Amino acid sequence: MLNIQDIIETVQMIQEENLDIRTITMGISLIDCADSDVDQSCRKVYDKITRRAEHLVATGETLEKKYGIPIVNKRISVTPISILAGVSGGDPVKYAKALDRAAAATGVNFIGGFSALVHRGFSAGDRELIEAIPEALAETEIVCSSVNVGSTKTGINMDAVRLMGEKVRKAAELTQDRQCIGDAKLVVFCNAVEDNPFMAGAFHGIGNADCCLSAGVSGPGVVRAVLADMPDDAPLDQVAEEIKKTAFKITRVGQLVGREAADLLGVPFGIVDLSLAPTPAIGDSVAHILEEIGLEKTGAHGTTCALAMLNDAVKKGGLMASSSVGGLSGAFIPVTEDEGMISAARAGTLSIEKLEAMTAVCSVGLDMIVIPGDTTAEVISAIIADEAAIGMINSKTTAVRVIPAIGLKEGEELDFGGLLGSGPVMKVRPQSPAKMIHRGGRIPAPIQSLKN
């Protein structure tokens, strides 16, 4: 039996505290589209995506109306395109354009999977795809790209790390007249997961079924509001308990909507990703949760500890709420997409070094960070290497999505608009890591890899 307090609480979460379903993402395998002719392969890719996802957007809209909760994004993830490029040869940019057209035809917000998995080495199609990333991102609108350069099991492919530093820089240069937007759609991973519904890092891993539907929930505003109602001297174990309960409720909504969307579309349900994903909207910030826990400003000493507790409590609450948890599941800390992070970065309390420490205890990595336009490819590679090392040693996913703002210097601002937000150019260390980066080769798998 429903009671009035519960009803009002739910309505308040949606109306006042920005609770939403961040995304429903349809994963589509393209393995059966591989063809030795690249143009034929692209045609099959277009046909399969538009057939499978034909009703995705309409289904999302139906559920938005039924439950009165916004589903902010409808997205598609596909098999890493390097696999198809390896079969067909030819210019991988053609695939990116086919994905872009198919995504536009279905009406989704983003499509992810212009990707390569090269954590141990390059196979056919991988190098070609990586070389094509800057051009693919410059010539498409909603295609997202990711490359996995390392894992706990394999170590880090430092040749790929070097290459990706160059590609990140190049992608910024090719899109410098559009706020360097190319790099907002490019993620470099260590320990990438096969079922992530969030962009820009979503791809449909080869271990998945032919087609499935996953959901990503959000709701930092809800967690902050719950903490704001607690007394200032409540001990941290009680704070963690409240976060857990709130995460449970949020995740239940994701599970409900995701499963029903899958049923309506006639595909298996994939996973719920429990992540707390901020937006630039007022009151939808992960940084403000940390500040509500008791920090004057995010980035202050204590930030890493508060984030570790938050991340863990979110998982514990969410785990019981869903029959199938997956993806990245934790707290996201994308700087330009989080009002509180932007403010802390502007104030100088939040530095890249602090963000790096935070990535050791939360779900992803250095995300949506604007760096000076004159940052060299080697420095970007070194940033990627540092993050990959944290992921490799801690057996967790880490990622780098940095945007070298061509023409801008430290302290100036880059504004993407929309969900991607805006942010100040942050300081990076200019000292050169070039010698190490140009050594190339591989960082051997760590001792943690020997679990069998």
Add this chain to the structure above:
Amino acid sequence: MKKNEKAVITIIGQDHPGILAGAATQVAEVNGNVLSVSQAVMEGIFTMTMIIDIAGMTVPLDSLEEKVAAAVPDMKVKVMHENIFNAMHTI
């Protein structure tokens, strides 16, 4: 809509005469059936939740929300399927 499906209407705002009547009229017009109503007025703020049977309803939930909102202007109106509340608040 299927048999036994229910939705919840919530109305929150400044209290004034005719809110409940206005909402109930709209529900009746689209063949919804009111099952229960609870309301409270605290410090002049009106809060009402109305549970309705939507099995025979002639319009989707978002259309009903628009109709009720038009009938009680200046109030925050939300119409949601009951499953979302059950999912969130029961284990």
